[in-house]
Amino acid sequence: MIVRLLALALLLPVLFLAHDRIPLSGVPQQPDANPPRWGANSASWHRIVAGPLPGLWADQAILEIFNIYNVAKDKPSTERPQWWHLLSYQLHRALTLDPRFRDAYRLTEGLLAYEPGFSLDAVDILEHNARDAESGEYLLVASFLAHQDLHDDARAIRLASMAASKEDTSLLAAGFAARLIQRGKGCAAAIAFLQQRKRLLPEKYAGGIEKKIERLKQDPACNPEPAADMPETQAMPPSWLRGEASQS
Amino acid sequence: MNDIAALIRLTLRELLHQRAYILLTAVALLIPWLLIIPMSLFLIDLGKVLSDMLFAAEHVLLSCFLFFIAAPLMARDIEQKVCHLLLTVPLKRSRYIIARFGGTALAILPMLLLFLLSSCAALEVVAHFWPVYVKAGIGLSFLLGGGMLLLPYLSLLGLLYLISTASSGGAETLVFLLSAWLLSWSVPPVLAALQQPEVNAKIPDWISALITAIDHILPHLSSGRLALDIAHQHIPPGIQLGAYTLEHLAYMLITLILAIMIFERRDLT
Amino acid sequence: MIHIEGLGKSYGGQWALRHASFQIRSGEAVGLLGANGAGKSTLIKSMLGLLKPTEGTVTLASDAVYLPEQPQLPETLSPLAMLRFKCRARGWAQTQAETALHEAGLAQQAWNRPLRQCSKGMRQRVLIAWCLCGGHEKVMLLDEPMSGLDALGRAEVLSLFKQRRESGAAIMMCSHIVPDMVRLCSRILLISGGVIREEVTIREHSLSEAEILEKKLARWQ
Incomplete structure (x- = not known):
């Protein structure tokens, strides 16, 4: 009897805390003045709640996003940010629980990113979760968003470089990264980046990368001399060019 | 061995003829096909979503088996004196526990096999109609994952036997089984969360060491992680799967040995 | 003894x-x-x-053969299945189960019926048959x-x-x-x-x- 009472006594505060801290479902019809924000401990809390079914809880977050969007889409623009905070929270939740969930990435880049004021959120979500994903597709999208909407080319270059270093990368990623590098750091750096990609990426990309290098060398805006004369020790690009993840 | 084989057979017969078991088996056959409906709400990862839901359904089915079929069997045996009859056949107490456990564990197999085959068929049908969204061979990876998911439930079944050999009846068995069930699913993610660098930085060293020590006695690969990987058709390395199997079988054996030790010493009033 | x-x-x-x-x-x-x-x-x-x-x-x-006071018999099993289990466990011929049920006076129609469908008296006869089965215990x-x-x-x-007593x-x-x-x-x-x-x-x-x-x-x- 004492054991049962103790077990219940322990269970109650856990439920109380969980209820208080973890908004799981239920889309309010009126916007909340203080919508939940994704905090430092949110990921841990949600991993605990998901228990043995992280995938299913990630799926549930996506359904929640559909509900939020369904309620929010007809609201006046002044009210929309409240809903989009909720949406961002659920996207964080879905990708924390399942970092390979393509539906969540698609909704981040297709729904959150195009709401004014939420591009930064979208880039954060994509960068944080796609870093460990096998596909570079979402990092490339994040890079594009960083360049286009946030006008943060340093971040865009870093993201594009990370995208170009993934196994499934495409010439598009390498090309986009090179173009950004060319704009920000000059042709020499762009060519060095492409040469490094050529060495690291599978053979099938070599021809395409070579063409891009040639095109850059022939670009009148470029001065390929420094790159051509660069000694072997200097040819190694810095870490941001090597596509290594860095904390920003 | 005659007596053990005979009691395993009797237990199987007893469980497989229960209405609850027949109902669960019917649900196990139907549910994979019904889950295609909510799956179709999603955008791209349809195979992954259906696998997630099937793993959840398997958890529900196996938990129902544990709570509504396996737990009442042992509770009835002890509370309603069925074990008095069986033990005075005569049958040694250790052999009685082994045979009852064996029969109960074997009774899971027909239901689980039907569920896995039905799920595999449903996944292959989905892969056939939506080849862009579902990778080929998803049914086979689910078969592997679904089979592996049985192992933690065998450990829990061992734990149920440990609980029921020490308890006085059904109510007590259910309360403790529920607590053990909740703990077994909540402790691994709590420990994993506590070992995250951002959380770990805030807790004292000795607690951190304690958490790491507790974590070392739990399986390295959690069933949640396994299910998620398999839903994405990423089969974990064989060494990890082997360790996962061995760890759960070891828990099952430990709990069963403890159950026998307790049952050998207890009074059957 | x-x-x-x-x-x-x-x-x-x-x-x-x-x-x-x-x-x-x-x-x-x-x-x-x-x-x-x-x-x-x-x-x-x-x-x-x-x-x-x-x-x-x-x-x-x-x-020793033991007949407990009003045990709740497994409801999904039939009387014959119960007794056949005892015969299997002891390595006796399966026919002894039928002999014991016959001896205990349980109507043959009830032998294969699930015990949940048997009356209290019938269940008691199953238990008596359980005791008589084999007839080896002294x-x-x-x-x-x-x-x-x-x-x-x-x-x-x-x-x-009484017959059992007289047989020793x-x-x-x-x-x-x-x-x-x-x-x-x-x-x-x-x-x-x-x-x-x-x-x-x-x-x-x-x-x-x-x-x-x-x-x-x-x-x-």
């Missing part, structure tokens, strides 16, 4: 049974008579090892064997146990039905407060004997 010496069982310092000593020879039936909570079932379960005795020794010449410990049976059924079952079995029977006990047993042990108070030898196997016995028991309450 049965030798009990100083048998006792205590729960947390409270004695449910104490200083029980008696013997039952081959071909003898002994009754155990007492009010509810007198210690009858404790004595039988201690003899079988279902309860771990706190003190004393139990010697049984062979495996020690029989029966706890309320007549429970749930009508007068005719009781008479039939009594004659079955040692029988110990607990019951509330004193006349049944008097008909079967040659000695009755009166138990009260966990202590065997008196041993009464039955000479006449008659109703008057039963009345005397009931009066004696009342004295010990």
Whole structure:
């Protein structure tokens, strides 16, 4: 009897805390003045709640996003940010629980990113979760968003470089990264980046990368001399060019 | 061995003829096909979503088996004196526990096999109609994952036997089984969360060491992680799967040995 | 056949049974008579090892067959399946299950029926068949064997146990039905407060004997 009472006594505060801290479902019809924000401990809390079914809880977050969007889409623009905070929270939740969930990435880049004021959120979500994903597709999208909407080319270059270093990368990623590098750091750096990609990426990309290098060398805006004369020790690009993840 | 084989057979017969078991088996056959409906709400990862839901359904089915079929069997045996009859056949107490456990564990197999085959068929049908969204061979990876998911439930079944050999009846068995069930699913993610660098930085060293020590006695690969990987058709390395199997079988054996030790010493009033 | 010496069982310092000593020879039936909570079932379960005795020794010449008081039989099983299990476990021929059910007087239509569909009396007959099955045991410990049976059924079952007694079995029977006990047993042990108070030898196997016995028991309450 004492054991049962103790077990219940322990269970109650856990439920109380969980209820208080973890908004799981239920889309309010009126916007909340203080919508939940994704905090430092949110990921841990949600991993605990998901228990043995992280995938299913990630799926549930996506359904929640559909509900939020369904309620929010007809609201006046002044009210929309409240809903989009909720949406961002659920996207964080879905990708924390399942970092390979393509539906969540698609909704981040297709729904959150195009709401004014939420591009930064979208880039954060994509960068944080796609870093460990096998596909570079979402990092490339994040890079594009960083360049286009946030006008943060340093971040865009870093993201594009990370995208170009993934196994499934495409010439598009390498090309986009090179173009950004060319704009920000000059042709020499762009060519060095492409040469490094050529060495690291599978053979099938070599021809395409070579063409891009040639095109850059022939670009009148470029001065390929420094790159051509660069000694072997200097040819190694810095870490941001090597596509290594860095904390920003 | 005659007596053990005979009691395993009797237990199987007893469980497989229960209405609850027949109902669960019917649900196990139907549910994979019904889950295609909510799956179709999603955008791209349809195979992954259906696998997630099937793993959840398997958890529900196996938990129902544990709570509504396996737990009442042992509770009835002890509370309603069925074990008095069986033990005075005569049958040694250790052999009685082994045979009852064996029969109960074997009774899971027909239901689980039907569920896995039905799920595999449903996944292959989905892969056939939506080849862009579902990778080929998803049914086979689910078969592997679904089979592996049985192992933690065998450990829990061992734990149920440990609980029921020490308890006085059904109510007590259910309360403790529920607590053990909740703990077994909540402790691994709590420990994993506590070992995250951002959380770990805030807790004292000795607690951190304690958490790491507790974590070392739990399986390295959690069933949640396994299910998620398999839903994405990423089969974990064989060494990890082997360790996962061995760890759960070891828990099952430990709990069963403890159950026998307790049952050998207890009074059957 | 049965030798009990100083048998006792205590729960947390409270004695449910104490200083029980008696013997039952081959071909003898002994009754155990007492009010509810007198210690009858404790004595039988201690003899079988279902309860771990706190003190004393139990010697049984062979495996004992036990008929517990109103156990809830597994509802999904049929009587035949129950008895076939016993035969399989002991390595006996399966036909012995059918013979025992026939002997216990259970109608053949009920042999394959799930036990949940059987009446209380039918279930009791299944238990009697369980005891009779094989017929190899020479020690029989029966706890309320007549429970749930009508007068005719009781008479039939009594004659079955008499046959077993005459073929050399040692029988110990607990019951509330004193006349049944008097008909079967040659000695009755009166138990009260966990202590065997008196041993009464039955000479006449008659109703008057039963009345005397009931009066004696009342004295010990």
